[in-house]
Amino acid sequence: ETGVTQTPRHLVMGMTNKKSLKCEQHLGHNAMYWYKQSAKKPLELMFVYSLEERVENNSVPSRFSPECPNSSHLFLHLHTLQPEDSALYLCASRKSGTGGAYEKLFFGSGTQLSVL
């Protein structure tokens, strides 16, 4: 148990559906991340929120829309996805700062998304 919880664990959706992924952390962290992990590809950074402000949007298509209502919760809203968006979506959090104690990401177990 990493202290970062993602729901749902598995999601199957059609290309016309709208769904949301949820991430919750109980670690008192103030930075949260969305990563995409596809087979045989590196983890791709999608979005970063620090103190509830979006600080990074890594050229992600607009069909992915993040939301961070507070420092403990992060959402990824999905609409009109494509089959190539099928992947494991990982949420992570950390405590902002510099130095060894802050350079550690805590990951959730991910949502395995299949787009049909």
Place this chain on the structure above:
Amino acid sequence: GQSLEQPSEVTAVEGAIVQINCTYQTSGFYGLSWYQQHDGGAPTFLSYNALDGLEETGRFSSFLSRSDSYGYLLLQELQMKDSASYFCAVGDNYGQNFVFGPGTRLSVLP
């Protein structure tokens, strides 16, 4: 641009020592981290190097040479449970972002 390179696969036997290398080219550098991910699991943090040299944490050690843009993870006294994927990651953008390498799949044989 940002890129990290790691070997795709490494195989070793129980009790052996294995070294997983990582080279990086990034626009900014705020330390090199290592993560372990078992199949179906979440990546978990192993170690972090901000300065040159060796960091030791139990059976795992990590090394960094900033002048060579190179680091490695050393796993000693390998156990079957060490079979997993290992990712190096570089801190970027004043340490806010973390760019990951492609991962090295380690198989430990009996």
